[in-house]
Amino acid sequence: QSALTQPASVSGSPGQSITISCTGTSSDVGGYNYVSWYQQHPGKAPKLMIYDVSNRPSGVSNRFSGSKSGNTASLTISGLQAEDEADYYCSSYTSSSPLVVFGGGTKLTVL
Amino acid sequence: QVTLRESGPALVKPTQTLTLTCTFSGFSLSTSGMCVSWIRQPPGKALEWLARIDWDDDKYYSTSLKTRLTISKDTSKNQVVLAMTNMDPVDTATYYCARSLPSGRYNFDYWGQGTLVTVSS
Numbered sequence: 001q002s003a004l005t006q007p008a009s010v011s012g013s014p015g016q017s018i019t020i021s022c023t024g025t026s027s028d029v030g031g032y033n034y035v036s037w038y039q040q041h042p043g044k045a046p047k048l049m050i051y052d053v054s055n056r057p058s059g060v061s062n063r064f065s066g067s068k069s070g071n072t073a074s075l076t077i078s079g080l081q082a083e084d085e086a087d088y089y090c091s092s093y094t095s096s097s098p099l100v101v102f103g104g105g106t107k108l109t110v111l
Numbered sequence: 112q113v114t115l116r117e118s119g120p121a122l123v124k125p126t127q128t129l130t131l132t133c134t135f136s137g138f139s140l141s142t143s144g145m146c147v148s149w150i151r152q153p154p155g156k157a158l159e160w161l162a163r164i165d166w167d168d169d170k171y172y173s174t175s176l177k178t179r180l181t182i183s184k185d186t187s188k189n190q191v192v193l194a195m196t197n198m199d200p201v202d203t204a205t206y207y208c209a210r211s212l213p214s215g216r217y218n219f220d221y222w223g224q225g226t227l228v229t230v231s232s
Contacts, residue, residue, distance in 0.1 A: 097174035
């Protein structure tokens with residue numbers, strides 16, 4: 001069982017927006033602004049999409065945005081495209097056991 | 112450009128020790144704040160952080176696997192090595208190494224392509 005809780009799956013049509021949640025505790029998501037989001041296509045390595053809750057690395061589309069409220073972080077993808085279909089993982093620094101915990105992953109299907 | 116590549120055996124027997132090497136380029140692990148982690152992913156399952164080594168040789172381990180893991184670095188060779196003892200079939204996974212920058216030591220901006228390790232007799 002993963003330390004951070006994500007929905008197993010979400011779906012949306014091209015052009016729509018979707019949001020993936022990531023729920024933790026005050027020892028991780030709620031206590032620190034060190035939440036990251038990764039995109040993983042089948043058979044590929046994860047790719048950093050969001051870091052420190054809401055920052056995008058250079059080269060990542062501005063259709064991807066992150067936020068946090070309390071113990072829950074969220075990844076929003078606007079203007080869904082077919083290429084966005086992938087697994088998405090959140091992660092956070094944790095003070096309860098070193099150092100980083102991941103969520104269980106969410107499969108995004110673009111209908 | 113930054114690259115990382117994992118290498119090691121594709122198949123290990125139960126109770127054996129797994130040794131994986133991460134060979135990287137495009138950055139130096141002697142740069143203040145730089146870190147390299149190991150992360151694994153069982154087939155069809157989620158990512159799991161295993162261990163991290165820092166530029167100053169500080170080391171951090173997953174609490175659940177701490178007794179079985181050893182991480183080390185050879186700065187001159189641009190390599191990080193992970194050893195995991197007493198391998199079990201549940202340790203079958205793709206093992207990744209990944210870099211963390213000084214400005215973002217709790218996220219991973221570059222990853223290797225991963226190496227699949229199967230534990231079976």
